[in-house]
Amino acid sequence: PHQHVSEQFLSLAKALGGSGRPIVKRELDNEPPRLLPVHADKGELDAFIERLERDYPAVRGRRLVLVYPGGGLLPIRAWPLTSFETLCRGLAREGLLVAVVGLSSDRRLGTVLRAAVGDDAVIDLTGYTRSVRELILLFHRAELLVTNDGGPGHFASLTPLRSIILFGPETPALYGSLDPRSVHFFRNLSCSPCLTAYNHRDSPCDGDNQCLKTIPPEMVLEKALEMLSEGARDSPPVPR
Numbered sequence: 001p002h003q004h005v006s007e008q009f010l011s012l013a014k015a016l017g018g019s020g021r022p023i024v025k026r027e028l029d030n031e032p033p034r035l036l037p038v039h040a041d042k043g044e045l046d047a048f049i050e051r052l053e054r055d056y057p058a059v060r061g062r063r064l065v066l067v068y069p070g071g072g073l074l075p076i077r078a079w080p081l082t083s084f085e086t087l088c089r090g091l092a093r094e095g096l097l098v099a100v101v102g103l104s105s106d107r108r109l110g111t112v113l114r115a116a117v118g119d120d121a122v123i124d125l126t127g128y129t130r131s132v133r134e135l136i137l138l139f140h141r142a143e144l145l146v147t148n149d150g151g152p153g154h155f156a157s158l159t160p161l162r163s164i165i166l167f168g169p170e171t172p173a174l175y176g177s178l179d180p181r182s183v184h185f186f187r188n189l190s191c192s193p194c195l196t197a198y199n200h201r202d203s204p205c206d207g208d209n210q211c212l213k214t215i216p217p218e219m220v221l222e223k224a225l226e227m228l229s230e231g232a233r234d235s236p237p238v239p240r
Contacts (some may be wrong), residue, residue, distance in 0.1 A: 001198060005174055006033045035178055038158040040140045048137040056123050059141075062097040065224070066125075066138070066161075068147035069113070070106040074195065076203055077149045079166045079212045081109065085116045086217035087146060087224070092121035094225065099142070101135070101152065102126040143231050144224060153177050162227050164220060168211030169195040169203055183223055187211050 003011075010033060053060045067088065071078030088098045098121060100110035110124030129135040132155065139145065139159040146164045147153045153165040157179035164183045165176070171193040172184040186192070192211045194203045203209075 001174075001196065003174075004032075004176070006178060032178060035157055038136050040137055040159075045137055045140055048134060049141055052138070052141065055128075056099075056125075058097060058120070058123055059099075063095070063228070064099055064142040065091050065096050065228070066099050066101050066142045066145045066147075066152075067113075068101050068145065068150070068152045069109045070102040070150075071148055072150050074169070074201065076169050076195070076205070076207055076209050077212075078209075079148055079168075079215065081112060083213075083215070083217040083220075084113060084146075087221050088113055088117045088122055090217075090221040091224065092117055094228075096228070098122045099125045099138075101129070101138070144228055146220065146224060149175060153182065157182060162231055164224060164227070166212060166215060166220075167193075168209050168215075169193055183227065185215050185220060185223075187214055 067084055069078065069081055069084045091098050098113075098117070100106075100113050100122065102109065104127030106126040107124065110122075110126045114122045114124055125138070129138055135152075135155060136159055139156055139161040142161055144162050144164070145152060145156045147156075147166070149165060149167050149170055153163050154177060156163040157177045162181050163177060163179065164185065165172070167176070167184055167186040169192065172186055174193075176182070176184050187210075189211050191205070194205065194211075195201045
């Protein structure tokens with residue numbers, strides 16, 4: 001339980017090799033698991049972007065930042081929505097277009113952020129992508145993802161998209177992205193992380209997740225703008 005979850009899964013796979021040694025007596029590799037990028041076919045990507053721009057004309061010609069404010073099955077993993085509002089306002093001041101991603105059940109979050117920040121600065125893409133493959137294509141169009149701990153940050157690691165991932169009840173030491181360009185925010189309070197498979201994900205804080213509430217949105221915004229600046233220098237987006 002003290003090894004990164006990717007190492008745990010690889011250990012399970014290696015156990016199928018049948019060397020005769022108990023799984024708990026095996027040495028871990030010195031190298032971290034290798035990421036295998038998912039490449040988007042140009043025709044497939046162009047067709048998706050054409051559909052996206054037809055459905056959301058505001059995307060055309062704009063630099064796009066994605067935010068995932070949902071907590072999924074564990075709402076305690078979510079950074080406060082007010083913090084996302086502050087972040088989105090700061091991104092909008094820089095002329096960036098923000099898109100809220102998530103499942104259809106996250107639509108309320110997109111509605112709240114649009115109302116708080118402005119329809120011209122935020123679009124709601126919750127429920128828009130019809131498959132993980134389409135989400136990957138969207139990630140190829142955007143320049144940055146700011147997300148709560150969960151699947152989107154890991155999917156982003158398979159694409160050129162940089163990400164900021166917010167941790168609190170769980171730890172990046174076990175669940176962090178393997179992408180060296182990703183940034184993890186983690187306060188490391190005395191009670192963090194409090195969710196594990198070994199306590200049935202039962203947190204003692206009763207939803208008062210100070211580990212996330214005390215991550216300043218201004219600090220996240222500063223890092224986001226820094227990463228966007230670096231990304232623009234490394235690989236300028238293709239004008240559309």
